[in-house]
Amino acid sequence: MVWMILVAHSSSNTSASMEGDALYSLRSNLLDPNNVLQSWDPAVGNPCTWFHVTCNSENSVTRVDLGNAALSGELVPELGQLKNLQHLKLFSNNITGQIPSALGNLTNLVSLDLYLNSITGPIPDSLGKLTKLIFLRLSNNSLSGQIPMSLTAIMSLEVLDLSNNRLSGPVPDNGSFSLVTPISFANNSDLCGPVTGKPCPGSPPIASPPPFVPRATVSSPGENSPTAAIAGGVAAGAALLFAALAVGFAYWRQRKPRGYFFDVAEDKDPEVQLGQLKRFSLLELQVATNNFSEENILGIGGFSKVYKGRLADGTVVAVKRLKKNRTRDGELEFQAEVKINSMVVHRHLLPLRGFCMDPTERLLVYPCMANGSVALRLRERPPLVPPLDWPTRKRIALGSAKGLSYLHDHCHPKIIHRDVKASNILLDEEFEAVVGDFGLAIPMDYEDTHVTTTAHGTIGYIAPEYFTTGKSSEKTDVFAYGSMLLELITGRRPLDLARLAEADDVMLLDWVRGFLKEKKLDMLVDPDLLDNYIDIKVEPLVQLALLCTQGSPLERPKMSQVVRMLEGDGLEEKWEEWQEGESVHREGVAVHQEVERIHHETLFERESFAIPKIFMF
CATH class of the missing domain: 3.80.10.10 (Ribonuclease Inhibitor)
Structure with missing residues (x-):
């Protein structure tokens, strides 16, 4: 053996x-x-x-x-x-x-x-x-x-x-x-030869197809006989049936949802492109990333790693490589990202340059964002890199809001991102915000108020209704944007278990509400700003973030309204309206609690007087 x-x-x-x-x-x-x-x-x-x-x-x-x-x-x-x-x-x-x-x-x-x-x-x-x-x-x-x-x-x-x-x-x-x-x-x-339409030397000329002769112009004996009439009727019926089937098939093909183009094998058409997307070869991307060198890693996600690369023309790109042991969810994320990026083009949305489909690889190619992500700049920046200043943070807030507003209000069908967070807001050379990572994005018809799906996303950015029911809408994106806005203001993560050691709230949203209620605005702002901000400019952004993160999706503003508020239109009125509503709500809760207290006290007194009467018998 x-x-x-x-x-x-x-x-x-x-x-x-x-x-x-x-x-x-x-x-x-x-x-x-x-x-x-x-x-x-x-x-x-x-x-x-x-x-x-x-x-x-x-x-x-x-x-x-x-x-x-x-x-x-x-x-x-x-x-x-x-x-x-x-x-x-x-x-x-x-x-x-x-x-x-x-x-x-x-x-x-x-x-x-x-x-x-x-x-x-x-x-x-x-x-x-x-x-x-x-x-x-x-x-x-x-x-x-x-x-x-x-x-x-x-x-x-x-x-x-x-x-x-x-x-x-x-x-x-x-x-x-x-x-x-x-x-x-x-x-x-x-x-x-016949295929080329050019006759070979010594061979007979290639015959042209006979001209079409309408049947009515041809006269032959017995044409008007019953047999000929029956034969003509059968032929006409067959022709009509064939035409109906052909029309029906064409209509079905038109109405039938088109399959994802990435089901086309590389061997079928290695040069295939969709819109502005280019299909890269695996070799191109291996050379660009030095065979996916660990030294070139820009980030690691749940289903992928992102590498910095340089194409043959000198262009610096970010190559997102799906893990080889990918799950069905990972494959669907890849497909969704290619599909959505082929549909949208906007200054504040990350453009997809192309993709690569190989029997063993799934790769996406993006322009490389020179200043990384908001999350990276807030918490993982190198020691000599300065923190984001206040004007830049406000510009990031506006740019990302415009990108999301485009997805919600200007795409047909509208697109729900479903994974808005600081690590998916990227920054170009001028620190302009670009919304990226469309792996969880889904298109949604305008008549739909929501779609019900398995809850995906990152804890701290997930809206209450989505987390408990799986109902996703543009308002779940608004909630996530509000959480990202608080992160941009405070420099803190939306969910941080380390805050338990300080006896603080684990959720950033609750932590902010507490300090805002106590009028301790200076305790909210990112210490990295070193007092280089003005309270009267910070407070409106905190207010806007709280409006976006309200518990009821119906009470949250649309992203188009968020853009207008960031540009100075309507925030003060909306905040006062919400404050009045909160005041009425608090008063209603207080009255309800008082009624309940009186009800219980009265019930207790009645039961107390009733007890001796029972013992009298």
Whole structure:
């Protein structure tokens, strides 16, 4: 038994060594100006530890991803030794020379992407042996010669692109090629055949389709017979039925909710974009983040890590990487974030530059916010970085309010963020606030007052009604904004168990109410401000925060009203109205308590007088 294990282990090591030698041979034959192949060194370990190489559980190479890597040089026949290779991606480089016929030995290959290079010579006939091949893209090269008939035997082929080459001769019109569109052969001036619309030399001209002749103009014997009439009626009925089905299908397709675009596999269309979003390759983002170096981490969330990166054009970005052991919630968060960001564009909303979907990765690419988040600037800033001054804090309050107001009042359908907090309010170079992280955001029809979902969010920012019932609306965002506003004023967390040691309220909201009631405004303000503020300017923001965090969602202002109040319109009146309401409420509670007290005292007196009468019997 031990002998069998040793033999299997030795066989595995031999296979890995052979595959490593094959890939190292490729590296030796290529020029690599960006050092993307730096880790490809047999002395370091087997190829499964190298960047841009993926292996299966048996340590055999299944994937090589080197698209858009600025590589030049020629391919090597040793690649044919990668017997379990399924994906070979070398698109958008400067590769020259010919396609090695040894690639026909890669019988497990599913995707071969060599487009956008400078490859010359013929298409090897041996590629016809790749019976599992689904995607074959050789476009935008300088390939010459005829298209091998052997390729028509690949019945699994779904995507074929041989356009923009120098191919010649007939295009096969049988086998799997019968499903291929003419665009697959475009810009090969010497190709011919029915698919291209150009007849080959020595073949009969390609017949044009017969002209449509209305039936009423054709006269034939017996046309007016009962049989002909019945046949005509059946044909007309069939035509009407087909037309009705076609119209119904078109209507269903229009009404049917469109699936998320990110269900499109990378292999289907690696260049897919949605609106202003770009689809990045995994290689681009690995290079940008130094292979997701720990030194580049900007932050860590529940489902992801965020890395600082630099793209090839020099742009600094933040790359959000979903954890590989992601849950269904994490996947849905990724999908929601891409969907929402494709719908909204606003000065105070964080724009999504693009995304990457790989079989093993989910990545989002954002512009890097130079000054981090509000939470970072309040509590985790480096020693030499000055604290946020009061004018900046007020500008942050206004900017984030405008971003949320846009989501609630100017998007169709309106969007509920559901995770407003200081760590999701980001600051650009000018300390302008930008609302980010739309992983929990949901669109909501305007006629809906709320949606009921499983409660998500961060304790301290969660509105009472959402926490207890799961009912989410724009007013839950308002409550969270009010909590963030208190955090901006005080520098304290909305929930802090450490305050128990000081005999203070754990909840920031209760702590603020207590000091405001005692008129101790100076005790509320963040000590980092060092008295560089004016009480009469701080108090209105505290009042606004308390209006936003009222227990009843109906009493909270809308975000559009919050914006106007921050700009000096209506806060004083709203505060006085709320104070009067609170006064009436307190008086009502006091009267109710007094009535209850009198009721209990009267009941007690009656029971006291009744007791002796009972004993008299």
